[in-house]
Each structure stands twice: as C-alpha cells, then as structure tokens.
Amino acid sequence: MQKNLLIVGGGTAGWMAASLLNHYLKRQGSSAHQWQVTLVESPQIGIIGVGEGSTPQLKRMFDELDISEAEWMNACSASYKNGISFINWTEHTSSNRYFHPFPSPFDRQTAAAFLYHNKLRMQGMDVPVEPDTFFLSAYLAEHALSPKTQVGKPQIPLNYAYHFDSAKLGNFLAEKATAAGVKHIQGKISSEKNAIALHENGHIKSLALDTGEMLQADLFLDCTGFQSLLLQKALGVKFESFANNLFNDSAIAIPSERLSPLPSETRATALSAGWAWQIPLQNRTGNGYVYSSKYLSAEAAEAELFSHVFEPETLTPNKLDELREQAKHLDMNVGQVEKHWHKNVVALGLSQGFIEPLEATALHLVHETILKLKNVLVSDEYNQAVADIEPLKSEFNDDIRSRFEGVRDYIVCHYKMNTRTDSQYWIDNRNNADISDKLGAVLQAWQSEKDIGEILERQQMTSYYPIISWYCLLAGYGAFKPATSENRLPAHQLNQMRRFIENAAQQFAPHDSVLHL
Known part of the structure; x- marks a missing residue:
C-alpha cells in the first residue's frame, strides 16, 4: 500500500x-x-x-546525494568557507576580532595547545589565547586559501562549509x-x-x-x-x-561586487544595533544587517549598512536611491x-x-x-x-x-559576553539576565575559572557545539580576568606551532583557483 x-x-x-x-x-x-x-x-x-x-553539514547532504562539488557549486555561485571572523564584538582586546573554525582532525595537536593556554590564562599567566593563533583554518582564511589541497599535494583532513x-x-x-x-x-x-x-x-x-x-x-x-x-x-x-533572549527582529540585504581575491570566510561585524554579514560568492558579495527595530529604524539601519559596505565617496544621492531600491527588508520571527x-x-x-x-x-x-x-x-x-x-x-x-x-544558547552567548559600550543595544544585551539555566551554568563556571567542558558534557550541550567552539567564543572575546603573572611560555613553543601551521598551509590552493567557474 x-x-x-x-x-x-x-x-x-x-x-x-x-x-x-x-x-x-x-x-x-x-x-x-x-x-x-x-x-x-x-x-x-x-x-x-x-x-x-x-x-x-551541507557537505554531508551532497555526499549522501552523490552530487559533486564541481556540479552544484558552479550552479549555485558557491564558494568555500573555512569559518567565521567576528569583528568588533569586543572593545578591549588587541584586535577586537576572532576566528571561529570548524574543528577538524588536523587540529588535534594545536587545539590541545589552545585549551592548555586557556587553562594557564585562567591561572593568571599572560599567554596568548586568541583562537586565530592555533587553527589552520584561521590561517587559510586570513590568506584567502581554500580548504582544498593543491593538486599533487598530500591530503590534509579539514572540515569546511560553503x-x-x-x-x-x-x-x-x-x-x-x-x-x-x-x-x-x-x-x-x-x-x-x-x-x-x-x-x-x-x-x-x-x-x-x-x-x-x-x-x-x-x-x-x-x-x-x-x-x-x-x-x-x-x-x-x-x-x-x-x-527575550535574542533582540534582533529585522534584517536588510544588499548585494555588492565580487571580492578579489575571494575570501574563504564569512565575516560578521558588529554595528550599532546588531551585526552585518559579508558572504563572498563566485559572482557577487552578499551583505546584510541583522538588527533590532526597537533600537534602530529601518531607514537608519539602511544608512548604516550602506556606509559599512560601500566607500563613502561612492554614496552619491543617485547611488543611495539605487541602493534603497535594491535593498530587501526582512522581518524575523x-x-x-x-x-x-x-x-x-x-x-x-x-x-x-x-x-x-x-x-x-x-x-x-x-x-x-x-x-x-x-x-x-x-x-x-x-x-x-x-x-x-x-x-x-x-x-x-x-x-x-x-x-x-542549544543553538539559541550559543548565539545568546555572543551577545551576553560582548564588551561594547558605544550603544544602549550592546549594553542591554550584556545586562540581559533572561538566559537559560544551562547557559547560566556554563558562564558561571567560566567566570569561576573552572573547566567548562565538564559542564557542557553533563548538560548534553556538546552535540550542538563542541567544547572547542565554546572556548573559541569565550577566549576570542578575551573573557578573562586581568593576568596576574608575567610568566610566559618559551617563545620557541609558539614559534614551533606557528611553523607547523604555516607549513601545512603551503599545501592548500588559493580560493580563486579551485572554484569551478
């Protein structure tokens, strides 16, 4: 039947x-x-x-359907994604940015070093904990390299997206x-x-x-x-x-010209009442602003997004009228x-x-x-x-x-841990006490300088985001108490790790060269 x-x-x-x-x-x-x-x-x-x-996960879908990258990526103007750079979500770190990689088998050694550095930093040692330093994907993104090795080079297992x-x-x-x-x-x-x-x-x-x-x-x-x-x-x-957990309820989308060299990362840049995305496609760039209408009008959000995406001298009255016609406004539930x-x-x-x-x-x-x-x-x-x-x-x-x-809690953590003071939106997000008990337990453990891995596993939160992702977020925000010790690891240890990553990166092809144009 x-x-x-x-x-x-x-x-x-x-x-x-x-x-x-x-x-x-x-x-x-x-x-x-x-x-x-x-x-x-x-x-x-x-x-x-x-x-x-x-x-x-999307790669898994195409693998299950036995559809090759060469076929679907060209048809969908697709590009590779090593991870996400978060820009200006903090105001107090040296760079005010960090990179969130997709954990890969290659990262076992360097990720262990990253977690060890976090432990030392919690003990007051002045050691580097920025995620960008420890992950091959971050290096590839910084240099517009793809997650695909060059022809004839040894295969290095990396997780990546699109x-x-x-x-x-x-x-x-x-x-x-x-x-x-x-x-x-x-x-x-x-x-x-x-x-x-x-x-x-x-x-x-x-x-x-x-x-x-x-x-x-x-x-x-x-x-x-x-x-x-x-x-x-x-x-x-x-x-x-x-x-009550996530304030953003609106978005604006606007395309711009293709970037060259083509980035192999998504960029999420914090603005006055939300954040802007930059997504590089084969034929153009997708841009948008996710924001809260409680703090910003649609017209003001448009103006802020246009200023963020385009050079000021290009925003003539005619150009602004053209952009307003192209802009797509979205309500989010x-x-x-x-x-x-x-x-x-x-x-x-x-x-x-x-x-x-x-x-x-x-x-x-x-x-x-x-x-x-x-x-x-x-x-x-x-x-x-x-x-x-x-x-x-x-x-x-x-x-x-x-x-x-589980996804909500991880996203809420981005806002809860921000250190921006330039707008009421960011202050209110940081002060928002309406978070889940699970997220509250993770943050309490972190602020008490305890291992959050045990909390995440006990609460069954690692099936949504692995432990390493939580550490990337919190360490990337510089969410530590001031260092109390001048002790540092020997410089040669860090240099050795950097050389390890740089040598591996030599095997990977430039992003533009591997797209199926």
Missing part, C-alpha cells in the same frame, strides 16, 4: 526535504518503498536569494529531485476559508489549490515559511518566541514552535522556527530535522504501528526542540 508524503512549499528547505527523503525512502527496506514524495509550491512566491552560509546563492540552490535541488522521481505540482493553497480540510481526529485531510485541485497525503511537511499555514494556522500549534510534529504535520525551515543567522545554522537545523524524520519513517515501530505513534512524535519533538535551544 502506497503512502503519500506531501511537502507544501519549496525553497531550499522544501527541496532539501524532497531530495533527501526521496533518496532515503527509496533505498530503505520494503516498507519504505511505499512512499511517494510530492512537493507543491506556488510560482508566485519568490525566494529572497541572498548570499547564505552553511555549516559542514557560501551559496539560496535561490539557485533551491532551483538546483528541484531539478535533481524531480529527475529522481519527486512529483512537482505548481499551485497555491486557496484563500478560501475551508481550503485546508481536517479529519474528525484533527489530522489534515486535504488541501485545496487555487486551481481547484485537491491534494491528500498521509503525512504533510509544512515548508510555508513564517506563515506556517499547516502547523500553526490550521492545527493551532503555538509559537515560542525567543525575543525568532523562536520555535512548541511541537515540530503534531498530528500528521511536520514543520520544516521557517515554519518550525528561526534563530538569527549568526552561525549559519538554519540549514543545519533543517538537515537535522530531515534526518530525524527519516529515522522515524523507516523504523519498524512507525511502519508497524496501527494508531499509537505518539511516543515517536514525542521523542522527535524533544530532540528537535533541544537542538533549537
């Missing part, structure tokens, strides 16, 4: 789900072969298509998914009051399109964005706001739904929740949700159950909610 999975809404999240679930359900056991995956989307609803970044055009990625995945057997329907859910019909048990029975077509399914995926037409509107699942799977609807992407893009976790959470759903759909418990699959849903919801909360 065939089961039908209907994905409502396209975009990157919808087509990721279509591609991966179609792939998984076809290759699993006999029960999984019963699923037909269909995606319905409205051609009238466009995708914003700003430059977007990912975590290394920058890409999200609209192009959605279109690329759509072509691949439909070629692999996903049924594609173009149509918009009717605006009629009863367009979404329910069974007596509250499950969704059918959707009516504006074309008059009726669609039915056993399981629905809600990929309708912040509207959440199925889960929140039709089924009444409540949304839990993170506004930061938080998550109380249940990600309710009745026969699973929410995905913006329908399930959103945490501002500071650490590029949006598609990471989408992918994790898809993987978790796949595990349920192919399980014997799900396929043999006649009626009661509520325990499976409950476990699914607990897992996804915990992931959102």
Whole structure:
C-alpha cells in the first residue's frame, strides 16, 4: 500500500526535504518503498536569494546525494568557507576580532595547545589565547586559501562549509529531485476559508489549490515559511518566541561586487544595533544587517549598512536611491514552535522556527530535522504501528526542540559576553539576565575559572557545539580576568606551532583557483 508524503512549499528547505527523503525512502527496506514524495509550491512566491552560509553539514547532504562539488557549486555561485571572523564584538582586546573554525582532525595537536593556554590564562599567566593563533583554518582564511589541497599535494583532513546563492540552490535541488522521481505540482493553497480540510481526529485531510485541485497525503511537511499555514494556522500549534533572549527582529540585504581575491570566510561585524554579514560568492558579495527595530529604524539601519559596505565617496544621492531600491527588508520571527510534529504535520525551515543567522545554522537545523524524520519513517515501530505513534512524535519533538535551544544558547552567548559600550543595544544585551539555566551554568563556571567542558558534557550541550567552539567564543572575546603573572611560555613553543601551521598551509590552493567557474 502506497503512502503519500506531501511537502507544501519549496525553497531550499522544501527541496532539501524532497531530495533527501526521496533518496532515503527509496533505498530503505520494503516498507519504505511505499512512499511517494510530492512537493507543491506556488510560482508566485519568490525566494529572497541572498548570499547564505552553511555549516559542514551541507557537505554531508551532497555526499549522501552523490552530487559533486564541481556540479552544484558552479550552479549555485558557491564558494568555500573555512569559518567565521567576528569583528568588533569586543572593545578591549588587541584586535577586537576572532576566528571561529570548524574543528577538524588536523587540529588535534594545536587545539590541545589552545585549551592548555586557556587553562594557564585562567591561572593568571599572560599567554596568548586568541583562537586565530592555533587553527589552520584561521590561517587559510586570513590568506584567502581554500580548504582544498593543491593538486599533487598530500591530503590534509579539514572540515569546511560553503557560501551559496539560496535561490539557485533551491532551483538546483528541484531539478535533481524531480529527475529522481519527486512529483512537482505548481499551485497555491486557496484563500478560501475551508481550503485546508481536517479529519474528525484533527489530522489534515486535504488541501485545496487555487486551481481547484485537491491534494491528500498521509503525512504533510509544512515548508510555508513564517506563515506556517499547516502547523500553526490550521492545527493551532503555538509559537515560542525567543525575543527575550535574542533582540534582533529585522534584517536588510544588499548585494555588492565580487571580492578579489575571494575570501574563504564569512565575516560578521558588529554595528550599532546588531551585526552585518559579508558572504563572498563566485559572482557577487552578499551583505546584510541583522538588527533590532526597537533600537534602530529601518531607514537608519539602511544608512548604516550602506556606509559599512560601500566607500563613502561612492554614496552619491543617485547611488543611495539605487541602493534603497535594491535593498530587501526582512522581518524575523525568532523562536520555535512548541511541537515540530503534531498530528500528521511536520514543520520544516521557517515554519518550525528561526534563530538569527549568526552561525549559519538554519540549514543545519533543517538537515537535522530531515534526518530525524527519516529515522522515524523507516523504523519498524512507525511502519508497524496501527494508531499509537505518539511516543515517536514525542521523542522527535524533544530532540528537535533541544537542538533549537542549544543553538539559541550559543548565539545568546555572543551577545551576553560582548564588551561594547558605544550603544544602549550592546549594553542591554550584556545586562540581559533572561538566559537559560544551562547557559547560566556554563558562564558561571567560566567566570569561576573552572573547566567548562565538564559542564557542557553533563548538560548534553556538546552535540550542538563542541567544547572547542565554546572556548573559541569565550577566549576570542578575551573573557578573562586581568593576568596576574608575567610568566610566559618559551617563545620557541609558539614559534614551533606557528611553523607547523604555516607549513601545512603551503599545501592548500588559493580560493580563486579551485572554484569551478
């Protein structure tokens, strides 16, 4: 007996789900072969298509789908990403910036030295603790090198991510998914009051399109964005706001010319009421400003972003008018739904929740949700159950909610630990006491000069961000008490480590040279 999975809404999240679930359900056991995956989307609803970044999770997706970098990166104007540089989030360190790498097997030796230096610094020793000093990825980013070794050079295992055009990625995945057997329907859910019909048990029975077509399914995926037409509107699942934890509720996006040489990092620069992203693509640069409308008007945010991105002498009245026409203003609903799977609807992407893009976790959470759903759909418990699959849903919801909360805590920590004093926004973020108990325990341990690794592991927080990432954040902010000792490690130890990293970096190709243009 065939089961039908209907994905409502396209975009990157919808087509990721279509591609991966179609792939998984076809290759699993006999029960999984019963699923037909269909995606319905409205051609009238466009995708914003700003430059977007990912975590290394995206590489895993393409590997699973057996799609080469040479194929998809060129189609999506994509580039490589070694990590993120955070600029001007502090006011008291020597550089007021730090680099957050993706931990890799190569880093085992230097990461151990980094953690040891943190321990010594907590004991009052005046030793270097800036993450940039200890990680190969930081060196590659500083010198616009890719994470790919040169032809003929030994392979060095590094984790890396990508920058890409999200609209192009959605279109690329759509072509691949439909070629692999996903049924594609173009149509918009009717605006009629009863367009979404329910069974007596509250499950969704059918959707009516504006074309008059009726669609039915056993399981629905809600990929309708912040509207959440199925889960929140039709089924009444409540949304839990993170506004008390994360102040930013707005964003502006504006493109600029391609950078040369092409950076291999995302840059997140703190501004007066939020932060600006810079995402280098093959054909252009994606720029944007994530900010709080409570502290800054849209017009003032525009002006600040334009001044940040473009040279002052180029901002003539005509140029400003042109930029205002190009700028895309976005409202952000930061938080998550109380249940990600309710009745026969699973929410995905913006329908399930959103945490501002500071650490590029949006598609990471989408992918994790898809993987978790796949595990349920192919399980014997799900396929043999006649009626009661509520325990499976409950476990699914607990897992996804915990992931959102774990990402939230890490993002909140960026704001909580800032040392800026130039605007009320940054002061209020630092003074904000509305943080989770888990984050509070981590910060209390750090401020007490204790090993936060034990706290992170005990609270099961390392599955979202590893220990090394927390140390990069806190050490990168210079969140230490003043050094009380002039003791330093012998200079030759640091020089030896730097030579180790520099020698390894010689194996890597310049970023521009490895893109599939």
